[in-house]
Amino acid sequence: MSDAPLPSDTQDALVPVTVLTGFLGAGKTTLLNHILTAEHGRKYAVVINEYGELGVDNDLVVDADEEVFEMNNGCICCTVRGDLIRILGGLMKRRGKFDGIIIETTGLADPAPVAQTFFADEDVRAKTRLDAVVTVVDALNILQTLKESPEAHQQIAFADVMILNKTDLVDDAQLKQVEDTLRSINAIAPIHRAQKGNVKLTDVMDRGGFDLQRVLEHMPDFLENPEHHHEEDLSSVSLTVKTPLDAGKFQMWIGALLQEKGADILRTKGILNFEGQPDRFAFQAVHMMADGNNIGPWKEGEPRESRLVFIGRNLNRPQLRRGLESCAVA
Incomplete structure (x- = not known):
């Protein structure tokens, strides 16, 4: 949910x-x-x-x-x-x-x-x-x-x-x-x-x-420390994109990513800023199953940016970052 x-x-x-x-x-x-x-x-x-x-x-x-x-x-x-x-x-x-x-x-x-x-x-x-x-x-x-x-x-x-x-x-x-x-x-x-x-x-x-x-x-420094490794290959990666995202591009990218890598990605969570949408969009996935919905307007003083977190194995941070950035509105 x-x-x-x-x-x-x-x-x-x-x-x-x-x-x-x-x-x-x-x-x-x-x-x-x-x-x-x-x-x-x-x-x-x-x-x-x-x-x-x-x-x-x-x-x-x-x-x-x-x-x-x-x-x-x-x-x-x-x-x-x-x-x-x-x-x-x-x-x-x-x-x-x-x-x-x-x-x-x-x-x-x-x-x-x-x-x-x-x-x-x-x-x-x-x-x-x-x-x-x-x-x-x-x-x-x-x-x-x-x-x-x-x-x-x-x-x-x-x-x-x-x-x-x-x-x-x-x-x-x-x-x-x-x-x-x-x-x-x-x-x-x-x-x-x-x-x-x-x-x-x-x-x-x-x-x-x-x-x-x-x-x-x-953890106020969480976003400044975007990658956390574990000896068992479990890690978390957090990404931030300040430019609004294209909702269609994001859905295509995340759908393909979870289809291909979903077995390794335990959880995906984030708050997203879609172009033309006044509300924040909450996204969450468990392995290959994803869901999301609007959760009301951005709070006063809250930066309108997209933040996405992955937890899983064999996470390729540069690849994930490039994928999310490719969803930004040109």
Whole structure:
């Protein structure tokens, strides 16, 4: 879905979905319980590891007997997206009973198939929006986990927000090493330190997807450091073009790029300035599946320029830069 908050009338009509991911034992369920028991006056429908659906406050939103995910090894990434689409469809028939949906994936899950669901199905796109992928990271064990698990790399690379949990179990030097490692994989997601998942709800809920302004608040030098490498070949590249873009040229270029390189490009996100359009255009893609929409006028003082971020493997920054610049209006 979109990379930034939608206009309020559209946003109110779409149900925000938060995806909780993170490796085994990182503290996802602890964070989920924190969200559900906090004083916020909101109700959430939850799709959990056992893949039944619960309404918060113990009201069943969907009868678990008839709406249970049965997946290979209980892993959400091993099943057809159709199961998740079916569950979401069932939930949407009970739309008035909750304010948002939280999906907690298993510790071994690649978040990509979950995120792709919000691009792949027209009914899902018409009724829900992917608010954020929140990745919980175990500060004590993550460095070792990254050596052993490609899934852990995927979870961090996909994050819109990282919750660095169990920070009380490591010293300052270890904490810095962990944060530097996380930054090398995903340079754009804010990192919030936590103990037992105790974070501000505004850090994880109602994030509005990818919002470059929030990134710049946490990392003001982000755009000056446009390439971040990792030893596993995962990197992020950020590009800025000040000249307005031709919408048709951009669609042709990005479509061909994702068709050819989509397997290596985990995520693409950006705010774009199309010629002749008064509104900002939010663009996001997961592998080869892309989506985007207008998100309201440019803010006062905000530079009218296009900013695009790629996260993936084998990214060729000069080639990507030339491609984006070729979409600029002559």
